[in-house]
Amino acid sequence: xxxxxxxxxxxxxxxxxxxxxxxxxxxxxxxxxxxxxxxxxxxxxxxxxxxxxxxxxxxxxxxxxxxxxxxxxxxxxxxxxxxxxxxxxxxxxxxxxxxxxxxxxxxxxxxxxxxxxxxxxxxxxxxxxxxxxxxxxxxxxxxxxxxxxxxxxxxxxxxxxxxxxxxxxxxxxxxxxxxxxxxxxxxxxxxxxxxxxxxxxxxxxxxxxxxxxxxxxxxxxxxxxxxxxxxxxxxxxxxxxxxxxxxxxxxxxxxxxxxxxxxxxxxxxxxxxxxxxxxxxxxxxxxxxxxxxxxxxxxxxxxxxxxxxxxxxxxxxxxxxxxxxxxxxxxxxxxxxxxxxxxxxxxxxxxxxxxxxxxxxxxxxxxxxxxxxxxxxxxxxxxxxxxxxxxxxxxxxxxxxxxxxxxxxxxxxxxxxxxxxxxxxxxxxxxxxxxxxxxxxxxxxxxxxxxxxxxxxxxxxxxxxxxxxxxxxxxxxxxxxxxxxxxxxxxxxxxxxxxxxxxxxxxxxxxxxxxxxxxxxxxx
Numbered sequence: 001x002x003x004x005x006x007x008x009x010x011x012x013x014x015x016x017x018x019x020x021x022x023x024x025x026x027x028x029x030x031x032x033x034x035x036x037x038x039x040x041x042x043x044x045x046x047x048x049x050x051x052x053x054x055x056x057x058x059x060x061x062x063x064x065x066x067x068x069x070x071x072x073x074x075x076x077x078x079x080x081x082x083x084x085x086x087x088x089x090x091x092x093x094x095x096x097x098x099x100x101x102x103x104x105x106x107x108x109x110x111x112x113x114x115x116x117x118x119x120x121x122x123x124x125x126x127x128x129x130x131x132x133x134x135x136x137x138x139x140x141x142x143x144x145x146x147x148x149x150x151x152x153x154x155x156x157x158x159x160x161x162x163x164x165x166x167x168x169x170x171x172x173x174x175x176x177x178x179x180x181x182x183x184x185x186x187x188x189x190x191x192x193x194x195x196x197x198x199x200x201x202x203x204x205x206x207x208x209x210x211x212x213x214x215x216x217x218x219x220x221x222x223x224x225x226x227x228x229x230x231x232x233x234x235x236x237x238x239x240x241x242x243x244x245x246x247x248x249x250x251x252x253x254x255x256x257x258x259x260x261x262x263x264x265x266x267x268x269x270x271x272x273x274x275x276x277x278x279x280x281x282x283x284x285x286x287x288x289x290x291x292x293x294x295x296x297x298x299x300x301x302x303x304x305x306x307x308x309x310x311x312x313x314x315x316x317x318x319x320x321x322x323x324x325x326x327x328x329x330x331x332x333x334x335x336x337x338x339x340x341x342x343x344x345x346x347x348x349x350x351x352x353x354x355x356x357x358x359x360x361x362x363x364x365x366x367x368x369x370x371x372x373x374x375x376x377x378x379x380x381x382x383x384x385x386x387x388x389x390x391x392x393x394x395x396x397x398x399x400x401x402x403x404x405x406x407x408x409x410x411x412x413x414x415x416x417x418x419x420x421x422x423x424x425x426x427x428x429x430x431x432x433x434x435x436x437x438x439x440x441x442x443x444x445x446x447x448x449x450x451x452x453x454x455x456x457x458x459x460x461x462x463x464x465x466x467x468x469x470x471x472x473x474x475x476x477x478x479x480x481x482x483x484x485x486x487x488x489x490x491x492x493x494x495x496x497x498x499x500x501x502x503x504x505x506x507x508x509x510x511x512x513x514x515x516x517x518x519x520x521x522x523x524x
Contacts, residue, residue, distance in 0.1 A: 115187035120152045122190065124230035125199055127208075127237040128158040134175065134410040135417070135433040137161060139507050140241025142261040146254050147245065149189040150219060151227050157181070157193050158241070160410070168410045175414055177267045184265050188257060199235055210237040213244045216500040219254060247506040248495050258506070259513035262437075263444050268414055275401060276418035282396050283419075289365035289391075291423035293416070293438070295345045295430040296379070297371040305333025306344035314375065342456025345430035348373065350462055352383040354453055355427075357479035365389045367423065369416035369434075371409070427451040436508045442488055446515055450488035457482045490514070 128144050130137035141158050148155040157178060162169045172178060182191045195203065209229065214221060230236045238244075245258070268276065283289045301307070302321035310318065322328055338344050346354070355366075366387050373380060384390055393402065393415060405411045413434070420426050420438040426448070428435030442448040458479065465475040485491075493511050496503035 114183040117186045117190070118188060120190075122154055123152045123227065124233070125154045125156060125192075125195060125235045126151075126230065127156050127195075127235065128241055129161070129237070129239050130158045130241045131161045131239075132164065132242050133161075133433060134413040135437045136242050137410075138262065138266060138437060139433070140244065141266065142258045142507075143245040144238070144241055145185060145189060145261040145265070146257045147213075147219075147222055147226075148191075149257055150254060151222055151230065153227075153230055154190045154192060156195060157191060168408050170408050170410050173269060174408070175269060175272065175410055177269055180267050181265055185261070195235065203235055208235065208237050209233040210239050212240040213238055215243045216246050217244060218246045218249050219251070243500075245506075247493070247500055247503055252512050255506070255510065255512040259444070259510050262507065263441065263513075268418065271404065272411060272414045273418070275397075275405070276415050278401070279393055279396055279415065279419060280422045283365055283367065283391070286365060288424045289367050290360065290425045290427060291367045291369050291416075291420045292351065293420060293426070293428040293430075293435055294348070294351070294368055294370035294373060295428075295432050295434075296348060296373045298374045300345060300430075300432075301374050303328055304338070304344055305330065305335055306339060307335045308339055308344065309347045309349060309379070339459055340456070342454070342459065344455070344459075346453065346455060346458070348379045349382050350459065351429050351453075352386050353462055353465070353475075354458055354479060355383075356386055357476040358451070358483065359476070359480075360387075360425075362387055363389060364424075365391055367419055368392050369420055371412075421445070425449045425451055427453065429453065430455075436505055439488065440507045440510060443490075443509065443514055447488050447490060451483065452486040452488065454482050454486060 126144075126148055128141075130140050132140070137158075137160055144155060144158060157172050160168075160170060160172055160175065172181075178193065182193070185191060194200075209232075211229065213226060226236070245254075267273070298318070298321065301310075302318040303325075305318075305322065307315045307318060322333075323331060335344070364387070366383075366389060368390060380390075393412075405415065417434065417438065420434075421441055426438060426442060427450070428438070439450050439452065442450045461470065461475055461478055461482075464470045465472070470478070491509060493506070493509040494504040
């Protein structure tokens with residue numbers, strides 16, 4: 001814009017007549033003299049009267065408009081407040097529903113703010129080498145968190161077992177969310193991804209003190225023995241983590257921290273969780289599903305020495321495998337006695353009879369959570385005939401989805417764990433670590449139905465049915481009666497002083513952490 005145009009526009013703006021780029025100057029009013037006459041006087045009087053009356057009316061109109069404007073603004077403010085209250089009420093209801101029926105329904109999640117760090121005098125640093133399969137390591141990690149908290153030491157993110165039978169080289173970050181693990185526990189214990197440089201140099205220049213803590217210990221052992229070692233060496237290495245805390249006799253605070261670590265802190269890594277959710281969505285789209293945890297892989301059968309339904313050649317192969325692993329201490333096993341005592345994994349044929357006797361819908365999807373079932377083609381034939389909708393992750397997913405998980409048994413187990421938590425009913429065929437931790441987690445989720453088969457009763461009834469002593473109707477009725485109170489109901493944890501291996505495992509029934517609710521229906 002040139003200066004002349006700018007000056008002209010500026011004058012128009014100051015004069016109140018600028019209406020736009022194309023506005024023109026208004027005509028000047030006529031200012032000539034008007035001769036007075038009677039008509040002019042009358043007109044002038046009338047005009048003055050009209051102006052006065054008009055002015056009064058204008059003031060009234062202005063007051064009325066102002067009052068209406070204030071009322072409208074007040075109504076708008078009230079509407080906004082009411083809307084905010086309603087939105088907040090909906091949010092609260094969604095969050096409550098999410099907790100009540102989680103994780104079946106998609107939860108409303110607000111941004112999570114992590115707790116403030118707990119300030120304490122650090123007594124030293126603890127390295128941890130977890131041992132066992134995924135769920136055994138999970139128990140151990142939760143125990144290591146509780147021990148570090150009450151010894152006031154810094155915990156280094158645990159290493160996972162890469163040397164055991166499973167030969168899985170996954171690290172913590174491949175299975176669990178490391179940052180969430182560290183940040184969500186910072187109000188209890190300091191956790192680092194690795195040792196600080198000064199401590200690294202100390203470990204490199206001196207020998208690292210390593211020890212396996214005593215199994216089933218209470219906190220007194222850790223205060224009186226372990227803490228002294230940490231203070232002496234500054235950095236202490238635990239070579240084992242399984243079953244290193246007692247089931248009972250610990251403070252409620254210790255027990256609840258174990259629960260918090262298990263249920264709320266050990267989230268799966270994003271890649272694991274995303275694929276697990278994809279499988280769940282596929283299953284839900286098709287209808288309800290039952291997760292059957294089958295522990296009938298070749299190594300499990302060889303280790304247990306349970307050979308029910310196997311021929312002579314198969315028994316010979318299983319025995320050879322058992323002797324091939326020196327750390328499997330029990331070699332000579334009486335399979336029949338062990339089975340009659342309820343200590344063997346149920347065979348696929350026995351599980352099929354149990355499902356039918358419990359009147360499980362033949363059309364329900366049954367997701368098989370397990371590794372490769374021993375002699376699957378032969379041993380799973382009766383189950384496929386009775387329940388045609390048997391599925392596995394390998395069937396539900398494209399091979400490309402599972403490629404990052406292939407040859408990583410712990411990552412595969414993480415997928416099965418997630419589905420076992422999400423399923424409608426869950427039924428394990430054996431009381432291994434997976435069955436225990438899932439049973440425990442489902443109790444925590446307001447006692448989701450978990451069918452806990454009584455193997456000792458069941459094999460006796462199955463034998464009677466097979467030899468003709470029991471009719472099908474009698475067999476089915478007795479199986480139902482035996483399992484009325486074995487659906488994941490609230491129960492008191494069995495304590496056997498001095499015999500921790502005999503009593504109920506803490507993580508199977510962590511009653512200190514469970515919701516207090518009326519007992520669920522016992523309908524199967």
